[in-house]
Amino acid sequence: MIDKPTSPLRQRMIEDMTARRYTEKVQKSYLLHISRFAVFLGRSPDTATVEDVRLYQLHLAKQHFGAPTVNVAVVALRFFFNVTLERPELARHLTSLHKPRRAPVVLNQEEMARLLEAAPGLKYKAAFGVAYGAGLRVSEVVALKVSDIDSKRMTLRVEQGKGQRDRYVMLSPQLLEWLRDWWRAARPQAWLFPGQNPVNPMSARQLSRVVRETARTAGIAKRVSPHTLRHSFATHLLEQNVDIRVIQVLLGHAKLETTALYTQVAVNTIRDVTSPLEKLTANLAGRPPV
Known part of the structure; x- marks a missing residue:
C-alpha cells in the first residue's frame, strides 16, 4: 500500500490519482518524483516557480538520468502542476526527451526451441510458452488466473x-497441452502461476530471473528476457505473413507504429522482398545492344 500521507498536499495528489484509477505502481512512481522535486527545491513543491522548473530540468540533465527516468518525472510533474495544483503555466515549460527506438532482440525458432526444452520444470515451460505462444508481457503472464x-x-x-485494457489472445493446442500438464501436476487454484505463497502470483522478477538463467543453460548468447519471447512471437508471426493489424491486436498495442517496429527484425520478410535492382537488371538484359 502507499505510505500514509504526511501532508494535505500529498493526500490531495493521492486522491487525484485514485479518482483517475491510477494503479498503485504509478502512484508510487509519481509520488517519488514529486518528493525528489521537493528535495531539490528545499521547500514545499506547491511554491515552485517557472524558474524552479527550468533549473530542475537542468539538474536532471546534469545528473545524466536516462530518457525513461526523465520522461516519467516530466509526466509526474505535469500531473502535479495541472491537476493537483491547478497551475498549468508551470507544466507548459516541461520538456520530454526523445527515446531512440532500438530494434528488439529476437530469438530464431531454433533458439526458441532450445529455451523451451531447457525450462526447469512444467511450471516454467508453461509460463515461457504463454510469453512466446501468446505474446504476453511478463506482468500479464504472472497475473493470469486459471x-x-x-x-x-x-x-x-x-x-x-x-x-488498463482487457483483451483476448490466441491459445494454441500445444500451449493448452502444456498448461494442462502443469495444472494436473500442481492443481493451482486461483493464480495460474502461484508464487512460493500460493495466495500471491509468481513475481515478474522471479520469472525474469529464470528466463535469463535458462537462456544461459541453453547456450544462447543473446541477452534474453521475458520480453524477448514476446518480441519473438510478434516477429515470427510477421514472417508468417500474418497481417500486422492482427498482430497489433494480439499484442495489445495502442498504436500501429509500435507494432511496426518488428518489421526491422523480421528477417524472412526482408529476405523475401525482391530488390528493384533485380527487375532493373532483368530489363537491361532483355534490351538489344545499342
Missing part, C-alpha cells in the same frame, strides 16, 4: 493489461 483459460474458444483472457 479461470482465464477458455479451452472451448481456445483463448486466454488478459485482464487489465497495459493501459
Whole structure:
C-alpha cells in the first residue's frame, strides 16, 4: 500500500490519482518524483516557480538520468502542476526527451526451441510458452488466473493489461497441452502461476530471473528476457505473413507504429522482398545492344 500521507498536499495528489484509477505502481512512481522535486527545491513543491522548473530540468540533465527516468518525472510533474495544483503555466515549460527506438532482440525458432526444452520444470515451460505462444508481457503472464483459460474458444483472457485494457489472445493446442500438464501436476487454484505463497502470483522478477538463467543453460548468447519471447512471437508471426493489424491486436498495442517496429527484425520478410535492382537488371538484359 502507499505510505500514509504526511501532508494535505500529498493526500490531495493521492486522491487525484485514485479518482483517475491510477494503479498503485504509478502512484508510487509519481509520488517519488514529486518528493525528489521537493528535495531539490528545499521547500514545499506547491511554491515552485517557472524558474524552479527550468533549473530542475537542468539538474536532471546534469545528473545524466536516462530518457525513461526523465520522461516519467516530466509526466509526474505535469500531473502535479495541472491537476493537483491547478497551475498549468508551470507544466507548459516541461520538456520530454526523445527515446531512440532500438530494434528488439529476437530469438530464431531454433533458439526458441532450445529455451523451451531447457525450462526447469512444467511450471516454467508453461509460463515461457504463454510469453512466446501468446505474446504476453511478463506482468500479464504472472497475473493470469486459471479461470482465464477458455479451452472451448481456445483463448486466454488478459485482464487489465497495459493501459488498463482487457483483451483476448490466441491459445494454441500445444500451449493448452502444456498448461494442462502443469495444472494436473500442481492443481493451482486461483493464480495460474502461484508464487512460493500460493495466495500471491509468481513475481515478474522471479520469472525474469529464470528466463535469463535458462537462456544461459541453453547456450544462447543473446541477452534474453521475458520480453524477448514476446518480441519473438510478434516477429515470427510477421514472417508468417500474418497481417500486422492482427498482430497489433494480439499484442495489445495502442498504436500501429509500435507494432511496426518488428518489421526491422523480421528477417524472412526482408529476405523475401525482391530488390528493384533485380527487375532493373532483368530489363537491361532483355534490351538489344545499342
